[in-house]
Amino acid sequence: MRDPRHVDVLLLAALHGTPRTRSEAVEIIRCRTGRRLVPLHAEVHRRLGYLERNRLVRRTGEGRRFRTTELGVRVLIGRLRELDALIQGVDALVGDEELG
Numbered sequence: 001m002r003d004p005r006h007v008d009v010l011l012l013a014a015l016h017g018t019p020r021t022r023s024e025a026v027e028i029i030r031c032r033t034g035r036r037l038v039p040l041h042a043e044v045h046r047r048l049g050y051l052e053r054n055r056l057v058r059r060t061g062e063g064r065r066f067r068t069t070e071l072g073v074r075v076l077i078g079r080l081r082e083l084d085a086l087i088q089g090v091d092a093l094v095g096d097e098e099l100g
Helices: 004-014 022-032 041-053 070-094
Strands: 057-059 066-068
Touching (some): 004 022, 066 070
């Protein structure tokens, strides 16, 4: 998982509701996606800095834990809608054809 926008979506989702450390966020992504989506730790570090600078996540009182902000939730919802539209568009283009 290297696309920064995809990593952002995964992190915003993983940090929604419950504050987590970087490692906890990676582990929850790994577990809940059946190990299909595993962002690199270095990329998670970079993207958390980006998300924090843009006020999409914030550190909690413990300092090492992050949580999605209200703005982050709105951005997450928007990006999920974009991804859903993309998937529907690709499905419409490919239809029942087998790829590969």
